[in-house]
Amino acid sequence: MRESHRLPILDAAQRVLETRGLTAITFEAVANEAGLTKGGLVYHFHSKDDLLLALHEHVAAQWERALLQELAKPYEEASDDERLGAYVRTSARSSTRSELLLMLDAATHPAFRAPWARLLARWTPPVTRDADDGVLDRMVTRLSADGLWFLEAFTDEQVDARLRERLAEHLCAPLVRV
Structure with a gap:
């Protein structure tokens, strides 16, 4: 596949997902959005x-770029704490409908979950049985960031941008202890 066509197709698929939902992702809808024929998309x-897996990888790559x-x-x-801090601050920027729909889709499709699992493995602490204070602080930080992201993704509640920023910094505070 020519790389020059891949990105516009995936951007078009993401727009369809954002505006019309997961069930609207069809070859016809994405081809129309991308300005291609169905045959061109196929x-x-x-x-x-194949399209959905590429879309999961595409959006996970957007997250990776934002995290970096x-x-x-x-x-x-x-450090691991600096990476987690980047994850917290990125998660606190708000979520999109397409991200939420892809996360829900990934829950029941192991292949679709893989790009997200790789991303999380790079940026967040692993779940462990260890209960020392450092592990506890990191898990609370991660779960709180995930909760803030989920609140805005799954409800009509929108947290003020300044409050989101303050929450992210508050959550990162335990990570910078000397």
Whole structure:
């Protein structure tokens, strides 16, 4: 597949998902949104599952770019706490309908869950049985960030941008203890 066509198709699929929902992701709808024929789309994505997997990877890659931008240093040079802080601040920026729908879709499709699992493994602390204070602080921080993201993704409640920023900094405070 020519890379030059992949991104516009996935952007079109994301727009369809955002405005019309997951069930609206059809070859016809995405082709129309992308300005292609259905045959042109099928040339690049042989099945709806191929398209959906690529869409999951595409949106997870958007998250990865946002996380790296928030981190403001090379990933390899960052500590686990700095990575988690970037995750918290990125999660606190608000969610989109397409992200929520993809997360729900991934819950029942292991292949669709894989891009998200890789992302989370890189940026968030693993769930452990260890209950020391550091592990506890990191888990509370992660779960709180996920909860804030979920609140806005799943309800009509919108947290003021300044409050979101303050919440993110509050959640990151335990990560910067010396």
